[in-house]
Amino acid sequence: MDHPLIGLPIEDLDTPTLLLDGPACDRNVRRMAEFFRDRACRLRPHFKNHKCTALAHRQQQAGFTVGFTCAKLGEAEVLAAAGIRDLLIANQVVGRRKTARLIELAGRADLTVAVDHPEQIAALSEAASGAGVTVGVLVEVDVGMGRCGVAPGEPALELARLVVGRPGLRFRGLQAYEGHVVYQTDFDERARQVREAMRHALETRKLIEDRGIEVAAVSGGATSTYRITGALDGVDEIQAGTYPTMDWRYRQNAPEFEVALSILARVISRRAGLAVLDVGAKGVGSDFGPPRVKGYDVEIRLPLSEEHCIVRNAPDWPLGQTVELLPSHACTTCNLYRAMVVHADGRVADVWPIEGSGRLQ
Amino acid sequence: MDHPLIGLPIEDLDTPTLLLDGPACDRNVRRMAEFFRDRACRLRPHFKNHKCTALAHRQQQAGFTVGFTCAKLGEAEVLAAAGIRDLLIANQVVGRRKTARLIELAGRADLTVAVDHPEQIAALSEAASGAGVTVGVLVEVDVGMGRCGVAPGEPALELARLVVGRPGLRFRGLQAYEGHVVYQTDFDERARQVREAMRHALETRKLIEDRGIEVAAVSGGATSTYRITGALDGVDEIQAGTYPTMDWRYRQNAPEFEVALSILARVISRRAGLAVLDVGAKGVGSDFGPPRVKGYDVEIRLPLSEEHCIVRNAPDWPLGQTVELLPSHACTTCNLYRAMVVHADGRVADVWPIEGSGRLQ
Numbered sequence: 001m002d003h004p005l006i007g008l009p010i011e012d013l014d015t016p017t018l019l020l021d022g023p024a025c026d027r028n029v030r031r032m033a034e035f036f037r038d039r040a041c042r043l044r045p046h047f048k049n050h051k052c053t054a055l056a057h058r059q060q061q062a063g064f065t066v067g068f069t070c071a072k073l074g075e076a077e078v079l080a081a082a083g084i085r086d087l088l089i090a091n092q093v094v095g096r097r098k099t100a101r102l103i104e105l106a107g108r109a110d111l112t113v114a115v116d117h118p119e120q121i122a123a124l125s126e127a128a129s130g131a132g133v134t135v136g137v138l139v140e141v142d143v144g145m146g147r148c149g150v151a152p153g154e155p156a157l158e159l160a161r162l163v164v165g166r167p168g169l170r171f172r173g174l175q176a177y178e179g180h181v182v183y184q185t186d187f188d189e190r191a192r193q194v195r196e197a198m199r200h201a202l203e204t205r206k207l208i209e210d211r212g213i214e215v216a217a218v219s220g221g222a223t224s225t226y227r228i229t230g231a232l233d234g235v236d237e238i239q240a241g242t243y244p245t246m247d248w249r250y251r252q253n254a255p256e257f258e259v260a261l262s263i264l265a266r267v268i269s270r271r272a273g274l275a276v277l278d279v280g281a282k283g284v285g286s287d288f289g290p291p292r293v294k295g296y297d298v299e300i301r302l303p304l305s306e307e308h309c310i311v312r313n314a315p316d317w318p319l320g321q322t323v324e325l326l327p328s329h330a331c332t333t334c335n336l337y338r339a340m341v342v343h344a345d346g347r348v349a350d351v352w353p354i355e356g357s358g359r360l361q
Numbered sequence: 362m363d364h365p366l367i368g369l370p371i372e373d374l375d376t377p378t379l380l381l382d383g384p385a386c387d388r389n390v391r392r393m394a395e396f397f398r399d400r401a402c403r404l405r406p407h408f409k410n411h412k413c414t415a416l417a418h419r420q421q422q423a424g425f426t427v428g429f430t431c432a433k434l435g436e437a438e439v440l441a442a443a444g445i446r447d448l449l450i451a452n453q454v455v456g457r458r459k460t461a462r463l464i465e466l467a468g469r470a471d472l473t474v475a476v477d478h479p480e481q482i483a484a485l486s487e488a489a490s491g492a493g494v495t496v497g498v499l500v501e502v503d504v505g506m507g508r509c510g511v512a513p514g515e516p517a518l519e520l521a522r523l524v525v526g527r528p529g530l531r532f533r534g535l536q537a538y539e540g541h542v543v544y545q546t547d548f549d550e551r552a553r554q555v556r557e558a559m560r561h562a563l564e565t566r567k568l569i570e571d572r573g574i575e576v577a578a579v580s581g582g583a584t585s586t587y588r589i590t591g592a593l594d595g596v597d598e599i600q601a602g603t604y605p606t607m608d609w610r611y612r613q614n615a616p617e618f619e620v621a622l623s624i625l626a627r628v629i630s631r632r633a634g635l636a637v638l639d640v641g642a643k644g645v646g647s648d649f650g651p652p653r654v655k656g657y658d659v660e661i662r663l664p665l666s667e668e669h670c671i672v673r674n675a676p677d678w679p680l681g682q683t684v685e686l687l688p689s690h691a692c693t694t695c696n697l698y699r700a701m702v703v704h705a706d707g708r709v710a711d712v713w714p715i716e717g718s719g720r721l722q
Contacts, residue, residue, distance in 0.1 A: 014459050014722040048667060071668045091668065092629040094639070094681050098375050116630050119680050147669055148630035148637050268453040269477050269509035276509050278455070282696045283721045287642045287664045303648045306409060306692055307432045307452065307721075308508055319480050320455050331667055335643045336696070338719055358699055358718070360644045360668075361375040 051356025128168025285332025412717025489529025646693025
């Protein structure tokens with residue numbers, strides 16, 4: 001049955017509401033897919049951006065994808081329930097109960113997980129072989145981000161050797177995320193830094209292959225680096241996440257995509273030069289800066305109130321006026337909502353549940 | 362039926378999990394209630410802190426409360442569904458559809474809402490009288506926070522006069538939140554600033570009463586000011602929110618309460634001097650600073666990754682080690698979870714749904 005909001009003018013919606021400009025999102029999705037048309041490299045979109053399976057299906061239908069990337073086991077469970085079966089968890093899954101859940105999921109999906117520690121490999125192997133399933137494994141290489149992963153070269157080779165031939169595990173290659181350079185605003189400098197970072201992964205690939213171990217995939221990349229990382233010989237998968245929704249901050253580095261995500265907010269209090277909107281830190285991610293107001297050059301200062309944005313130098317908005325806030329960070333924003341309202345031509349076109357919202361485990 | 366996690370040692374839980382130290386929370390709740398034992402002033406706890414009705418019932422059972430405070434209509438709907446009927450929405454509710462929802466709720470709860478604009482009063486009155494219900498109204502006075510509310514004195518009196526006798530509305534008094542001084546760390550200086558701020562509300566009360574209009578309630582206050590604001594003659598209700606859960610930042614200003622809230626996190630990657638935990642900006646509110654690690658003097662820098670905290674100068678935690686993170690902001694943290702795990706003596710004692718999580722409208 002159609003959702004009761006369909007057809008409503010968006011300015012009539014209760015606020016705050018998470019909005020997605022349907023046509024803009026479609027253009028973003030098609031544009032990214034087209035980059036991969038004549039390449040060996042494939043797109044493995046990162047689900048963490050929006051956590052919405054309806055949107056994930058659109059990404060898949062646009063073509064040139066090879067499954068999805070997830071940040072968490074819970075996200076992979078959501079995608080599997082929606083029928084998407086080639087799943088990479090690009091992080092370490094640690095802990096007895098969570099490993100058991102991962103093995104259960106591996107029984108009904110083509111599941112790959114990142115590892116960076118011998119103990120993690122041993123625990124995965126024991127659980128997978130005990131259950132009679134096979135889990136794909138990427139050894140995570142730290143290419144400069146300084147978060148997870150082992151050092152490139154010999155330490156990565158050593159882990160790959162630990163995986164190869166281990167019961168219940170299948171060595172698939174390397175996870176290598178150049179996350180420390182994705183926000184470099186100058187494209188040429190970013191390209192230089194990306195190549196320098198990914199060189200570590202590609203040299204490690206060669207080292208492993210030289211020892212006769214097959215590397216099916218080197219997986220990495222982002223919305224701001226896909227044109228660089230995705231053009232490198234030896235990179236097989238790009239894990240871009242933000243491109244369908246975008247946000248104002250990331251658009252500075254990927255201007256070919258449109259900001260399709262916004263939060264509809266309403267003026268609930270006002271006085272000369274100041275307007276208060278009914279959304280705050282609980283309704284818009286501000287970890288990368290304050291939101292902007294679409295179409296207006298106004299200032300919102302941090303920290304936000306929990307349920308209010310205070311707009312300085314506000315124009316003459318009447319009480320009840322709706323505005324669209326453009327978030328600085330799409331991923332932490334989508335995580336705050338249970339659904340996104342898809343709109344076209346100023347009206348509600350659809351309502352998509354965000355099934356992965358709050359799936360942190 | 363008992364929740365299947367009950368009895369489990371907390372270190373066996375999947376991570377991240379929102380934890381509440383049950384006995385510590387009970388002590389916080391009792392301590393706050395006791396302050397009101399021999400006073401005319403009453404406690405109207407702010408639900409926005411935890412949004413959990415099981416905890417709200419405990420606050421009510423501890424006594425000396427007069428209903429609950431909510432930030433949003435959606436929170437009030439959650440409390441009403443849980444049988445708590447005296448509800449104050451301490452913000453402006455604006456918009457046709459939302460006003461209709463408010464009126465619907467007023468038909469099954471004793472509902473009061475803050476106003477600060479003639480148009481809002483007119484819209485509320487029209488909707489309430491049309492539906493044959495009565496909505497309580499507090500005129501919000503800006504006592505220095507510079508967010509919502511009208512100026513004290515004549516402007517507030519003018520709004521009160523607009524409410525009095527208006528069909529469907531019942532003038533109840535003044536909303537006056539001294540939010541701009543609640544984080545002043547020096548108690549004596551805070552007390553001075555609170556008295557200065559609340560003086561505006563109390564003088565406005567007198568002005569309105571002098572015109573023959575009954576003021577049933579002046580409502581305001583917070584966890585860090587209840588001892589000051591709650592002792593002022595003419596303040597009737599204290600809207601403290603954070604005291605049941607607390608967080609490390611607010612505890613600096615209210616050390617009589619214990620930090621009962623934490624996030625169980627797990628070490629999922631480590632190298633010399635650095636450990637990576639499996640919770641980030643999507644699992645802990647960092648709008649007031651990074652979380653702290655309970656029992657350890659270590660550093661977590663901002664911005665957090667979405668799903669990782671990087672702990673510098675980490676001790677020799679093994680892979681899989683669980684630690685408890687103490688959030689800087691309990692309210693934005695609880696909003697990220699669907700449930701809190703209540704623990705006592707290191708084991709799960711109960712699991713409480715956070716029904717108001719994500720209820721932003």
